[in-house]
Amino acid sequence: MHEFGITESIIKIALDKANEAQASKISQINLVVGELSGFVPDCIQFYFNFLSKDTTAEKATLHFELIPAQLRCRDCSAIFQPENSEWNCPECHGQSVEIIGGRDLYIESMEVE
8 A cells, every 4th residue: 555655756756857847748757666665566557547647647658677686695795686585695605684775666767748
């Protein structure tokens, strides 16, 4: 359900930027969504279709770029992407890791008319 609130924010940001550019229509919004963000693109799309009605973003296409999780081993500093639920370092097999990527959710760019 938290996709509703984030979709409201995406639309507000897009409309504000389109207004700044004096655009009459938003045709595409390119979003980056991290694997660990907890956001489901299909849910964002569903709410976007509903919330963008009667705005300059109505009928805009949402394009999702999915970013994988990225971890750093605190023991040997190796950077890796976890495989399935295996979060052990592939280099030293350490279990002390920090998340350094994959929590993202942002508008990368937009196309307007």
